[in-house]
Amino acid sequence: MRVMVLVKADDRTEAGQLPNEAELTAMGQYNEELVKAGIMITGDGLHPSSKGARVRFGGGKRAVIDGPFAEAKELVAGYWIWEVKSLDEAVEWLKRAPFPTDGDSYEVEIRQVFEAEDFGEAYTTELRDSENRMRETIASQHG
């Protein structure tokens, strides 16, 4: 199962402040742990919304709105994509993330990514081939 972990913005990230060295080190170690566990697919931090833009669709028009945007808590400041077996596993991994627990409360969100299996049976019924290994070798062009 693939999940996206959404790290929300706050005043600091919206001000474009970079994490301090201790925070960077802790996050680096955490990321390394995720890679070593084989679950990390990708992840990145995002620039503040002042460097972003929105396109508003409606009223028969497409209007461009330049950043920054209000409501920092509603904005995304970074994300990971993980491959895990269950939502519980994702929760356990996220609990280990080095976000401070002593300051203002702060939420990080886990969302499941849609995958082929979610679109119904058609995607998941596939033939079984007794010669599957041979078949796979040749699949690069033929199968």
Added chain:
Amino acid sequence: MNDRDEVARTLDAIWRMEGARIIAAVTRIVRDIGKAEEIAGDALVAAMEQWPNEGTPDNPAAWLTSTAKHRAIDLVRREVNYESKQAELSHLTPSATSDQPALDEIDAEVSGEVSDDLLRLIFVACHPVLTEEGRVALTLRLLGGLTTGEIAQAYLVAETTIAQRIVRAKRKLAYAQVPFEIPAPSELVERLDSVLEVLYLIFNEGYSASTGVDWVRPTLCAEALRLGRILAELQPGQSEVHGLVALMELQSSRLRARVSAAGKPVRLLEQNRATWDQLLIRRGLTAIERAEALDAAPGPYLLQARIAACHAVAIDPDTTNWVRIVALYEVLLYVQPSPIVELNRIVAVAMAFGAQGALPMCEELVRSDELTGYYLLHAVRGDLLEKLDRKSEAHDEFVRAAELTANAQEKEMLQARAKEQRN
């Protein structure tokens, strides 16, 4: 107060994350993976009893690990005591301190490097003394954290069959006194080959199988890929590890394009490339770069990954670099001669230079008798003949291929192609 179900779910997740490492750490103490697995299982039972009442510890993984290790050390102490008592009885010599060195050794070992233990466990689970089936079952069980039932479901066999394979494999390891060690440099490559083979077997089972149970295919592929990624971090200096990871990432990128909405297989050249997973393609290409940065002669996995990459980066079949694919198959043939690889090369030759030149190569392969009875040989020959407008011969080849495949969907497709030759 903690809910029992919640504890069970947490434990399940923690086991998935830490099970292999806990078993590995315990194995280093008790030197027997069967015993280690039992002890780790006991620690889970203890957690299930204590956590609902006392609350889940802040660091559940550490709790489980230290509980399991303590139990392991207790077990070894008992055995050491038992042995020294045996010695006392037989030799009638007091030996109050005789077990001290053994205990010191245990304590020293317990504080060792965790990732080394995991690597040792991988090598032991994939040890060449075991049968292929035994290696696969043990790897999924000990490293993948899958239950016997889940493995049985994945391989469409009875649960007792898998249980037996695991028991036999453990017994064999104990009998052969396989040491819990990372192989010496002289045998590392060979042992690593065995590990890579097991991972690729698991991956292919998931990639090409999947009757019935929905989660089977993605689970086995995902598991093999996860273990491959872990191994790539443990053995970053081994080119073929990255090669295999790259191959699995690139093949996984096409998983959702391989079956049509009607559940029929879709051939590579007809797949909707917009549905290929670009994230996995990028990871595959990165893994190839890691392998290439190592300056080792490319092995079979890296070569296959490079071929897969040629497809992955092409926006359609026509812009695929078929000449490069032919060249890569030629190197692959040199590194790992096989009639299947030759057949693949012939298909690529037809794509790169036309069917005219490829057909004689195919005839030669037919004459060599190496792939007699293999339906794809006839399917490929039929394909070449069709391109050369030799319809009646092509028809016969597709009919022959359809007769030879046991796969109903494949048979149907080949029969349809045979019929097309009549029009």
